[in-house]
Amino acid sequence: MAKNNIRWFGQTLLGCRLLVALLSVPSIAQTAPTGGDGLKGDYYEGTDFERFVLSRHDASLNFNWGQQPPAAGMPSENFSVRWTGWLVPPTSGRYVFYVTVDDGIRIWVNDKLILNEWRGQPVSNYTAAVALKANEPYRLRIDYCQYSMDTRAVVTWDRPDASPPPSSWHNLWGLMDSKPKPAPIPKRYLFSHNPKPPVAQPVQPNLPPKPTAVAKTQPQTPPAPAARPAAVKPRRPAVKPAPAPQLRVVAPVPAPAVRTVPDSSRPAQLARLSVGESVTLPDLYFNQGQARLLPAARTALDGLAAVLSSRPDLRLEVQGHTDNVGNAELNRQLSQQRAEAVCLYLTAHGVAAGQLRPVGYGGTQPVADNADPAQRPRNRRVVLRRL
Template structure:
C-alpha cells in the first residue's frame, strides 16, 4: 500500500535526522552562558543562522532576560572569490573572527546598531568563524549578514538592512567535537604530584631540559618549584602570586579557581591592596595570535569576577602575554597545564 510505505519512509528519515550529532548538522555551534563574561555554560545547540531578537524574551528558558553571553563557532565556506563585507547588527557587544582575522571588534555597551568589516576570501575554501556576543541589561539582539562580491546593487537598498543573512548552506559546526576538558586542579595538591599520577606505572627516563629546548621554543622564564596554593591567612600574596589554571582552549573559571579567589577575597576585604595585577598566559599549542586573545580573555574573566565580588575596577590592572612566557616545556603534556594560567599579584605600596 503506497500510503503506508510513505509513512514508514518518513518515520525512518526522521529517526536518521534526529540521530545525527550536533557537529554533523548545518549551522554554527552556539554555546550559551549565564553572565556577560562566559562564566557559566548552560546550553549548547546548533543555530542555522544568526538572526535573533530577544528584546522581549530571554534566548533560553534557563537564561535571564539580561546578562548573558553566547559564542558561536564553526566553518564558513566562501562561494566566490573577492572582498566580503560582514555586517553585525547588535545590542550590546560583538567580536567576529573569520579565519585568523578579527574582522569586527566592538566589545562595549551600545543600543542596537550595525557594525561592519571586510576581508578577502577565496572561492571553495572553508574558513573558521567565531562570534562572541554579550548582552548586558535589558533585552538583546544580534544578526549576522554579509555582502558577497558578486552581489548586484539593489535599488533603494538604503531603505533596508545592509547585505543579506548568511544562508545556512555556507555554515557548518566544527568538524569534530571538542576534546574533553582536563579535571580541575584542587588548590591544596601540588602540581608536581598531579604530574606524577598522570605518568605510567613504569615511566621511562625523561630527557633533560637541554634535549627539549630548541630554537623555536624559548627557555622557560621561571624554573621555580611548583607553587602550592592555600587559603590566604598570612601576609599578602606578593612574593608568591596566586595562580589560576585553565583547561585547554578555555577561559572558564573552574570551581577550584573560584575557591582560590574567594579565599584571597576574604583577606583583601580586611586588608585592601592598593592595586591588583591580573596577568593572563597560554600554552604554545595552536595559533599564536589566538593564544594572545585567549590569555586576554582569561585575565578579563578573572577581573570581571573580582569586580562582581566588590573589588573596585580602579584597583585592577590587566595584562596578557599569550604564549610568550611559559613556565615549563609544552613538549611534556603532564606539565603543560602550568602554562595555561592567570597570575594575580596584590600590591600594598
Template sequence: MTYFYWSTLLLCASACLPTTAQTLPAHGLAATYYNGENFEEAVVERIDAQLDFEWHSRPPATGISKEHFSVCWTGFLEAPATGLYILHLTVDDGVRVWIGNRLLLESWRNQYVTDGQVRVRLEAGKVYALRVEYYQNALESRLVLGWERPDVSMEDFFSGRPIFEPIPTRYLWTALPVPPSEVREAGTPVPPAALAARPLPVAKPAALGSGGPGWIVPKAPARAVVPPDTLPVRLDGLAQLTKGQRLTLPNLYFTQSTADLLPSSRPTLNALARRLREQPAMRLEIAGHTDNVGEAALNLRLSRQRARVVRQYLVQQGIDSVRLAARGYGGTRPVADNRDPQQRPRNRRVEVVRQ
C-alpha cells in the first residue's frame, strides 16, 4: 500500500511539472534510403549528421543493397556568414542538389568519382531549404557535399589548414530552427515519402559551367527562409550607458562548451545591430565571460571565441569593425557566487561595455 501511495504521488507530481515551450529540431538532414536507382522501394528512414559518405562496395544501410540504390536527404542549411560560398561535390554515381527549392547542381548519370563545384551567395543568419538526391549504379559509391566559406581568414589560408570541409552538422537542420510564426518566406523541401510517387525529371545533357564537364549549374539564385527581426528585444538600457558601463546581453545562447551561436540568439544580436546603426558614434567592447568550472585556460579561450563570434555577427550586419573590440575574461570577473549552482549560470555571459 505504501509503495502504491508513493508511486501515485510521484506520477501526479511529474504530470504537474512545466514543460519547455519549444524544442529546437535535430541537427543533420532527414534521409530516406531506397532500393532501386529511381526511389522505387523506401526501406530506411534516419537522420544523417552530414553528407560525407564513402561506402565503397558496402550497403549504406541495413536492408539496402550495395548497388542500385538511391537516397534523398531533406532539411535546411544555415549560413554562418554573408558572401559567396563555393559548394563542393564529390560523387559516384548521380546527384542533384537544390537550395531554396531551385536546382543548383546536377550530374544525374553513371560516372566514376567526379568532383564539381558552384558558387552561391548566402546571407548570415538565414536558413535555406536543402534537398539532395543521389543514386548508385554499381561498384564504388561515394557522396560528399562540402563548402568553402567566404569568411576564411588569410591566417587560415596560409596555415595549411583545410579550407574546404564537409558542411558541419551544426549548420544543418532537419526542420526549421525557428517557429513558423517567425518565418517570412519558406521554401519547404519535398518530403521524402512523396518522391516515390512523383516522376523523375529527365536528365539533361551534360553542359560546361563552373561545375565542370557533366555538371549543369542553373544561374537562378537560391531563395532564403528569413527569420524576421521583429521579436520584442529592445535593449533600451544600451543608449543610457556611459563610458565604462556595461550591459549583459539577454537571451544569448551557445551550444554547450562551444562558441556556436544558436538561432534563438539572433533577435538579441539583431536588436543590438539596430541600436548601433541608430547611434553611429557608439563604440563597444564585447566581453565574454565564463564560470570557474574546468580549466582556466580553456575558459579564457572559450570566452574570447564567443566574444569574437558576436563581433563577427555584428560586422556581418553592416556595423563597422572599428567600432567593436572583442575580449575574453574567462572566469576572472564573476557577478555571482560560483559555489552556488543556482547562481553560477549568471557568470556565463556576454556583455557590451561602452567605450
C-alpha cells in the first residue's frame, strides 16, 4: 500500500513539472520577425553620391577600413555610402545609438533626422536617442561620407532591456556598478525589406442593388377589352397663329478650375533644361521656420518622382532657399534640411539617389524684396538645377 502511494505521488509530481514547463514556453506569435538579412548598402564615388559603383548587403555597421577601399572597385578616399532598410527592435523603450565616425554621417529613423554630422572631421563620437516599440518595423537610413585619411563608420546601440554583465573579478563580483558595452546592431534585427508589409484591403465589388421585396397580392382578373368606338369623320382643326418664338436663356457653364502644375512635372520641361539651367517648383513650399513637407507639396512631388524614375539620365541639384529673416547660418541649415526632405521623399518613391544632390543656400539668393512682407514668401522656395 505504501509503495502504491509513493508511486502515485511521484507520477503526480512529474505531471506538475511537465505542466509548468509547457506553460513557461513563450508564445510564437509574440516573437519578433526572424531572419534579418542586414541593410542594403549603395556605394558611390565622391563625397556626395556623385557616381554609383555597387550595391551589397551589409550585416551591420561596424566598419574600420583604415586607409583601404571599402569594396572592390571603390577608392580608398572621397567616397560615400547610403545604407537603407528596416529596423525591428526586440523590446519597447528608449534606445541610444552610439556613433564613431570619420568623416560625416546622417541617420534617419522613420524619415526623422536624429543625427546630422555631415562634414569632414577626425574620429568623433556621437549619441542619439529614440523611443521604439517592440516588433515594429522602422525605416532606417544612414548616409556616410569619407574625405581622406582614416575611414571609420561604427553604429552600436544600448537596448532598454540590457542586463548587467555577470559577476566576476572585473566588477568585484557585482559590488561595482557596471553597464554592458554598446554592441553593433545584430543582423537579425536589420532587414533590407519591410518584414511586415501593410495588408492590402480587399476591394469590394460593385454588386447590383438587391431587389426590394414586393408584397404578394391576390391575382386579379384581366379587364375586358374596351369596345371599339365607331368611326368618326375627322374635322379639320382651326388654324391658329403660330406662337412667337421664345428665347431660352442658358446660364454659361463655368470653365473648370485650372490648377497650376509645376514645370518639373512635365517630361518635356525637364528634357529641355540645359546643364546649368534651373526651374522653380511653385507648388512646393514650407511653413516659416520648418522643413516638413506639406500635403500640397507631396502631391506635386509625386509627378516629379514619376518623371525622374523614367529618365535616369537626369541629374538635378535640389536647392533650398529661405528669406533673410533671422540668423544667416540657421537659415542655411534650414534650407539644407528642406532640400534633403525633398530628396528623401523622391528617393522613397523610386528615384535613384545618384540623380539628386541637396544643397542649402539660405537667404543668399533672393528673387523678391525681403523688406516687403507680401513679397518675402517668394524667397522660401525649392529650385531644381540640371547638373
